Amino acid sequence: xxxxxxxxxxxxxxxxxxxxxxxxxxxxxxxxxxxxxxxxxxxxxxxxxxxxxxxxxxxxxxxxxxxxxxxxxxxxxxxxxxxxxxxxxxxxxxxxxxxxxxxxxxxxxxxxxxxxxxxxxxxxxxxxxxxxxxxxxxxxxxxxxxxxxxxxxxxxxxxxxxxxxxxxxxxxxxxxxxxxxxxxxxxx
Numbered sequence: 001x002x003x004x005x006x007x008x009x010x011x012x013x014x015x016x017x018x019x020x021x022x023x024x025x026x027x028x029x030x031x032x033x034x035x036x037x038x039x040x041x042x043x044x045x046x047x048x049x050x051x052x053x054x055x056x057x058x059x060x061x062x063x064x065x066x067x068x069x070x071x072x073x074x075x076x077x078x079x080x081x082x083x084x085x086x087x088x089x090x091x092x093x094x095x096x097x098x099x100x101x102x103x104x105x106x107x108x109x110x111x112x113x114x115x116x117x118x119x120x121x122x123x124x125x126x127x128x129x130x131x132x133x134x135x136x137x138x139x140x141x142x143x144x145x146x147x148x149x150x151x152x153x154x155x156x157x158x159x160x161x162x163x164x165x166x167x168x169x170x171x172x173x174x175x176x177x178x179x180x181x182x183x184x185x186x187x188x
Contacts, residue, residue: 007019
């Protein structure tokens with residue numbers, strides 16, 4: 001039986017789109033729900049195009065356990081965070097122990113934690129004069145970006161690269177590897 005995946009996203013959903021496309025026809029897993037904390041998030045259009053139900057929710061629904069109950073009722077096996085910017089509450093961590101995975105646009109443990117998302121990360125990497133950056137896929141725990149590391153991929157930073165160029169390089173890595181790692185987790 002295929003593993004059932006719910007994707008959480010707050011924005012445009014490019015990683016969600018890659019995961020959905022990658023798993024089309026998979027014998028291992030399928031994306032069955034897309035959830036967002038923003039009604040205007042582009043990920044809803046991606047879900048609609050893929051024929052996947054999507055819904056928006058507010059902070060209280062997440063923190064008070066309504067979302068955890070919904071996911072449990074839908075027999076979700078894996079929760080995949082794909083650009084989701086809210087902290088995962090304890091009720092969801094308890095409902096899905098070691099079954100919530102996140103992607104971070106840096107080589108953790110560096111450049112992680114509260115406030116380190118999107119261009120904030122790439123600007124910090126550039127300001128520090130790093131020679132490489134990359135992305136990290138990790139399990140989610142009670143602290144931002146501190147869960148068990150599952151996979152990292154690196155890219156060189158050239159002297160002329162600004163934060164935007166770094167972001168593009170890292171996003172290419174995310175699109176290449178996140179769908180593969182998600183599918184591999186469903187095989188385990």
